[in-house]
Amino acid sequence: MAKEKIVLAYSGGLDTSVILKWLKETYDAEIIAFTADIGQKEELxxxxxxxLATGASKVYIDDLREEFAKDFIYPMFQAGALYEGQYLLGTSIARPLIAKRMVDIAIAEGATAIAHGATGKGNDQVRFELGAAGLAPNIKVIAPWRLEEFRNQFPGRAEMIAYAEANGIPVQASAAKPYSMDRNLLHISYESGVLEDPWFDASAPENKEMFLLTNAPEDAPDQPEYIELEFLKGDCVALNGEPLAPLQVMEKLNELGGKHGIGRVDMVENRFVGMKSRGVYETPGGTILFTAHRKMESITMDREVMNVRDSLITRYSTLVYNGFWFAPERTAIQALVTESQQNVTGTVRLKLYKGNIIAAGVKSPVSLYNPNIATMEADPTQAYDQGDATGFIRLNALRLKVSTGVAESAK
Known part of the structure; x- marks a missing residue:
């Protein structure tokens, strides 16, 4: 009989290298390694x-960067997603794409299971497995870190290094980094190790070597730089007059943001599994795009439409963070978001300077801003009669007067 096939989400690090060998031996299975190229660059x-040297029978390294930018980052930014007021969801939004491609490969290869190296304490285990459940509910998922026999064999890093050396697994893991790192097109995240102490100052000069994408703001250029982003129906389609695909937009904005020290976030967040976690993030291009998009909406989106969309930001962000990208409620919210973006078209000008993004102008052929109506001078259109505000205020004040009167009489 043919051996069982397992598709493993493989990064090439110590954990997934050991897991590849362990799965092959434990399940007597054929292991297909899959790596998604979503912008890790030299890590690939x-x-x-x-x-192959570790025992994989086949390896997929798929360039998913354009799909990541177009079908995941852009729709999420249209929704204004921001987890707990700070986090632009750089790791979270990558996981459903990885799960999607992993399932596709499993189906194409006739695999009976997929596997990942996420730990039992983190969010990624949930994101991978909920993604798989939403796409291929009958496929089996193997999570070694949640299996007692795996944890008994590898209670710590030393045992994994010894296993790798004994089995000729080509990993460089003799010295642990003082933190862990995850990189993609949207961001780099840093966590664990020295960062587990929330009093540790990651921004201190002696720690500047940790950051790979951004200059420290104090080391950024002393002269500001102006840029213009053009939007069409909520998507950035050009930068400084040059038409660009989503991937190109993200790459160029990453360079600009990194140069000017933009997009660093240091926060303690609430993981889905129940614990608080400290993370440091670099999201240079995403921070610029997020700011520009919001600025574009300010003159093109109807107030009540914006209120409805904004009321869903927390819900949408939590869905992405928790791994529910393929859930029907996220899809339903996305449909509303898409409709809200139909007139989000025009140009935003920004000034980048030492970690700051400063608004420097916005215009649109479908702008809802009318200077003739908004002017403090005489209104040539006579669209607004200031006397009408008297009745407007009186009606809105009625319930306040009534409730105050009831409260006074009850004293």
């Missing part, structure tokens, strides 16, 4: 050779 070097 040599991965195919590593996976």
């Amino acid at each position: 070097d040599g991965l195919e050779e590593k996976a």
